[in-house]
Amino acid sequence: MTTRWSRRGFLAASSGTALALGMHTTADALPLTSAEISESAQTAEAADEFATLRAKWRTLILGEGFSPTAEPFTTRLTELGTTASQLQSTMAPTTGSLWPDLVYADPEPDTDQESYGYSGNLNSSYNRLSTLAQAYSQAGTGLTGDSGLRDDILAGLDHLYSEVYNENQTRYGNWYSWQIGAPQALLDVCVLMYDQLSAAQLANYVNAVDHFVPDSAVSSYSGTSTGANRVDLCRVLALRGVVGASSAKIALARDALSPVFPYVSSGDGLYTDGSFVQHTTVPYTGSYGSVLLGGLGMLFALLAGSTWEVTDSGRQIVFDAVENAWAPFLYNGLVMDGVSGRAISRGLSASDAKQIQQNDHLRGHPILASIVLLGQGASSTENTRWRGLVKGWMQRDYYSPPMSDPSLGLTSLARLKGVQDNTTVSAIAEPTGHRLFTNMSRATHRRPGWAASISMADRRITYYETGNGENLHGWHTGSGMLYWWGDTFCNGQYSDAFWPTVDPYRLPGITASRKVLADAAGGDWGASLPDVNWVGGTTDGQRAAIGQYLKGLQSTLLAKKSWFCLDDSIVCLGAGIKCTDGTAVESTVENRNLGPTGSTAFTVDGTVKSTTYPWSETLTGATWAHIGGHGGYVFPGGATVKALRDARDGTWSAINKGGATTVLNRKYLTMYVDHGTDPTAATYAYLVMPGATASQTQTRAAATSWLTILANTDSQQGVSVPSLGFTGVNFWFGGTVGALTASNPCCVMINEKSDGTAVICVSDPMRMQTSLTLTWNRAVSSVTSKPSTVTSATTGSALTLTFGDLSTTAGVTQKITVKLG
Template sequence: MTTAWSRRALLATGGGTALALGLPTAASASGPAALPASAASTTAADAADEFAALRAKWRDLYLGTGFSPTAEPFKSKLADLGNQASGFRSTMAPARGSLWPDLVYLDPDPDTDTESFGFSANMNTGYNRLRTMAEAYSQPGTGLTGDTGLRDAVITGLDHLHADVFNETTARYGNWWNWQIGAPQALMDTCVLLHDDLTDAQRAAYCKAVDTFLPDSAVGSYTGTSTGANRVDLCRGIILRGIVGADAAKIALAVAALSPVFPYVTTGDGFYPDGSFVQHTSIPYIGGYGAVLNDGLGRLFALLRGSTWEITDPGSRQFLDTIDAAIAPFIYDGLMMDNVSGRGITRVGSSDHTRAHGVMASIVLLGMGAGPEENARWRAMVKGWLKRDYHAPALKSGSLSLVNTARLQTLLDDTSVTASPEPSAHRVFHNMDRATHRRRGWGAGLSMASARIAHYEFGNGENKRGWHTGSGWLQWWGDGAGLEQYSDAYWPTVDPYRLPGTTVSRKKLADGQGGAWANPKPGTKWVGGTGDGEFGTTGQHLQGLASTMHARKSWFWLDDCVVCLGSGITSADGAGVETVVDNRCLGTSGTPRLLLDGKAQPTTQGWTTTRTTTWAHLDRHAGYVFPGGTELHALREERTGAWKDINDDGTTAPNTRRYVTLWQDHGTDPADSGYAYILLPGASSARTAARAADTGWLQILANDARRTGIRVPSLGFTGVNFWEAGTAGKVTASAPVCVQIHEKRDGTATICVSDPSRTVTGLTLTWQRHVKSVLSKAETVTGVRTGSSVTVTFGDLSSSRGATHTVRVRVR
């Protein structure tokens, strides 16, 4: 069971399986500003009963219901919980400045903030340990269920922390989060679990302490640290304080304060209409803060449903849309893609799989309050993820809470639910510079940076070498290989200058380059893409982090491959520049066969070669085709690193993993260099060789600093990134836009256009193809001329923030 319930745990336990969620359907005020008149007339006994009912419901949400404590995996989890609690009780030693000897929380030098983050975190961890002990006391089957000695130890600890540090006379130090979110939540959870064992005076004193550090003003305005997931957490703390202290006004205040979370945003933190989720102003964070927001709102909906304070803001129903629009596209076969998890990717003990586990349980909980069609679809989707995750199954994960285990086990055992497969779909998230591409058999995610979205996030000593995760980093997973790719000690062992898909200067960067919480962004604006839901076209004008390196990178997302082109690669760093075709982690002993133009290469560690190559193949991984051939560098190596190298809180134990790396070297200080390759995830060597031999399959229309485009005749596909106005093949654009044309077998074609730079106030697009008629067009289209060619004129695209504008035409 989790004991350190800090932000770094990402997801707390979810709701009980016996509770229906439900969301309001009638439009109403955004939340009660004060108690309704009906509530004012209730008797004191009625009010007490309602607070008691809410405490009971929160107990169920926190502890879970409907599972057998004598059946696995619950029996083992409960025993582990009891062992943890027993260990905490045996080592607890109240003293001035600490409750446990290893958790000193009083800052000896409050004028210096360097170390105070750690002290405040220790205070928060102390409350988390007490909550774990209270849970072991309250849960069945822990070996400590109802143990009065354990209960008394928890109360002793609560009194000590209150008297020593967490009270109305203490000045806050260190990390604000520990004082306003972490400690208040853990304290109020514990008060709910032990409510009847605490005196009125104790509960009042603890509530007063929460009021001190989590005052009403913390949710007074939607800004700073009171937005998005943080806002939900703050409201949760206030609501629980209201329930513990029988304060109706507190609950009403927090419910009303949730309202700004629901609407889609156009800047800053929150969910966007395209499914993007941003936190810390410029960090894509669906796998971190977005998951916390999802989980937190789901439980608050469940908690307050049917009460005086039921959440009735009409915008709350919009929140359900985020499951399909934002969450699901980034979960693949039971893992959460790293490119939306910020600095959390470097936390030891967590992985892309463990980050997905709690999210899946939250989706099941939210489905209880959705419509029947949504609930059925979500349950089938989650069951598919559960069944396909062979690497780190959620129900065998030690990181999954007991209550979430119960919810997911119930779903897996439900024979009325048929697991759904991964969908075939392409998605562009233009508000956070991300794209996902999914086919039956493989999936991929792309991470970019722009003047809007940071290269990477560094803070709290985490993710010190994530510098190039926004440099066109291309993750992919395939059938039979790959689900463990980024989970098996990848981050402490991978070469941070050689992330797959990236183009980078080898200029040495400092740990945490740019500084903590700086969220460094490039100055480039042309970053984004378009797509028709099946295929996609994406581009990035890349400027390297703390580098003079510029490149124009393009990806064309097709049925069995990704075509990757680069142009205009220029640098003056005095360092080499490379494009990393791939960098596959092979575990501790993997030696898959590598073929270069059909010839097997040595499997010796440390082996490297450079040779002109037209295709390569790595067994059980992928094929790579290089149109026209390229000078390819290949390397087998063992790399050793510790989590401590990339995260101050990590362990020093060494991890060694094997890698096969393929890259193209553009040389030192290149001028207008480029590259071209085709990535075929999961392809056999025969299929890779056949694609390389079919020289007519791909037509590269242009690949320079002005435009990059391709045509694939067999797919009826044309994609062009116009870095500036120009012509590529049969397509001409009067402005810098992204264009994709997909001709279908039914005689129609879909023309998709986006303005990644958000600067285009008018566009004339011409396609030299006979077009009979227009079937539909975007509102931004101001005119269409058909005939032997088609010319489409668009009005202002800049205000659409990079969204796709679609025109459907009949070509025969």
């Protein structure tokens, strides 16, 4: 006999589907028709899928695969419980605030607030509720399932809804708090507390989210809805769909991700050369890029295997970017500051009760965890290799081991712990080679034992980013700053309170006027761009020639700066340095952070200098210098260099309005070339040899024929290193340098090899040349390979290459291989 189900009976057998969907039942319901049974079954199946997604997101928030009784998880869970108890005890709902120190009531006049201010306090209030919900949901916190904590969480949600985050509220302050920060935390709490919330509460909260994050928030890929921000908005929409059982919202979120995937040629997003830009003009691989990578990893994982799985083939671009865009800026666990924008000023927050100082390592570790998560949706080959890369980065991070990172969440710790403990995963060594990121005016140079990066600025890439009262003194970080790290030394060079204590006018590698600049000079959000075109270079993937036409920020300073990146050193040249600011102009050879003690030895031409603080000396005719435990510096032909030991005080609040006021002191050893006041044609030349011993540095200085400076003028800069078969020339204008003649501005690098071949690399950093003729006065018998941009090649006693239109090549290297005569 066939059983006829009543609506009540069917829904009761559907595991609480009626409650989940807000459906009503009656005792005297009529029997269902076959069509109704089918429809109800589909509805129940959909409800089950929403429950599955809630469970998946819960796991993504809380983590999995770890024991709460094993370290470091036991300690971290205990800390979570302690923090939650403190927050619970201080929560005091009243008009205008949920916590006394987070007032959100009054609309603020400054519409650019994000990290502080009233709208930021709203964001922080929801984040605190999220912390409470995690303590309630996690095992081992001491508050797991605590009814009092549950009641306080629900009361806090209702308070924020009734007071400020509801469908009748007009937003104020920064858009981010209303569209990303607050709703993300709110929806996370809704998932964690789902079974404790009534249908009316859930309806209220999703209505509020719908009000502040309508579908139109992702209708156009522009403004604040691009790159990492778009991914964050999609996370809000997807979770709103999960919590509110809306298939349409989840589908919208999935589809709205698609514009993030394709490569871009301007503005925000990923570029084919591995650049990642956010806020239109800011290199942001290490900050917003981290958000994008982590957000995509979570959304891919959430929707995998569901009705709304992300199947857009463009997602492979994101997978490719792991090694094309992120890995080049990860070094032994840290992510390089040159691609972290204003985040470099977020060292220690005034409101950080645990006083965790953020730095390049702590920004790098979440990226490692995101790569592990993203690998779950990639190919098995990619997943295996990425886990090997992550394991290597973890093992080599002696300065700040990821598993001891106090700022890393439990989920990230669990993912990294899984890689660390997996004996089938083999650690992969740091790669060597050069990467030139022409679309964000950055370069990385990686050699056995060390790595370096160069930060520049042009009419597309800002000097620096400030905003929200952050990074107030980052003015010269794009003026040719040269960072470098060692594999087993100097990994904490920029990590240990560097940014609040360093002299911002003497950043390593830069040329700058001593003209005093105001906090946030140049404007917020990367608004200030130098009016220059010639910034970029050329590379064969191992060596490089790079140049920057520098115009000072709010200064009359002009300079031509070049870097030639070689096997064990970087040759640095400066020329055409002029300024009429009425102040001194300096080129900083080095500014090493020697920590709180600063007793490191400093040797110049064999003489050990004073270790007292303060100390300064003009080094006249110096040919080499060495900083113990760091590296060596060579001055071809001798140079007059000023050196000083400086004990500098600083606070995070001086460079970030939300920073701590604690006074920090660090010792610095600085070398700089003083070009004097208002120079007219100043120059400099030096080599940086990371990790070199004093003996190696002295030997290089004594080998006066090792390096030939072919030109160092306002028109051209070039060098040759015969033992390496290397020649590199930056033609700021057409002309002849050594054996090379160029008809127009360009960058040229030649590597002659022992097999009788040579690779010639040419680029148009200006992106303006519609024709170019390059002649190399060297016997060449044949051209074995060339790009389509080479329209003719004449060989014989000399090589003449004619290029067509290079203006559309985005400054990318054009590589020609020849057989030498």
